[in-house]
Structures are given as C-alpha cells and as structure tokens.
Amino acid sequence: MITSTLPTIISFASTDDSATWRLDIAADLNYFNGHFPEQPVLPGVTQLDWAIKLGCNHFGYNVNVATLEVLKFQQLMLPGTQVELVISHNPAKQKLTFAYSEGDKRFASGRIALNSDVSATAVNN
Secondary structure, three states: OOOOOOOEEEEEEEOOOEEEEEEEEOOOOHHHOOOOOOOOOOOHHHHHHHHHHHHHHHHOOOOOEEEEEEEEEOOOOOOOEEEEEEEEEEOOOOEEEEEEEEOOEEEEEEEEEEOOOOOOOOOOO
16 A cells, blocks of 8 residues: 545545545645646545545455456546545455546546455444
C-alpha cells in the first residue's frame, strides 16, 4: 500500500453489504502536486488506495490485496470536486466492489479481491 491520507469525508451511510462516503477532493491535496502541472488530476493509485483503506476498515478486512479486477478509470477526478464512493462487499468471495461517481458521471470502478478473512467486528466510520 502507498502511504496516503484520506480526503475529507463529508458524509457516510451504510447498509449490511454496502457503504457510501461523500468525499471532498480539495484542490490543496498533495496528490495533485506534479500530476500534472497543466491540469492537476487525482492519481488513480490514490483513488484505489482510498477505496481499499475505507472498504477494508469498514467491513473489517485486513489490508491484504490479492488481485484487482475490472479496474476502470473513466473520467479524470479534478481538484475542487465532491464525489461519492460506494463500496459493497461479498464476504463469501472476499471481494470489495467500488465505484466513484457524481450523479451520472462515473470516475473509477473495480473489484478488489482480498487474501484475508473478514474479522468478527467491522469498524464504522
């Protein structure tokens, strides 16, 4: 995993099998530095890191990624935006499915297959 900090979480809601975070992608995040000078863009690796950290923490998994599946980056995530991150989990397959979006605009999505077992107690954000 990369060393990163999470963005500001504006709101959070969850059900048994999914969780939704509203995130503020502030223009002053360090991840925009040098990526790219003419038009700052939030790196895909940062988006993936946030999904892994938030999903594993909420659903009680150890951060131990086996593989990434159907990973797609459809739109550029620019500074000064707010997005929703929805993560659902399939405990039988030890997989998290995530999607970043804002209305009809989809930024990124994919599945994260994990090596670890889900723990008995998930941590709520």
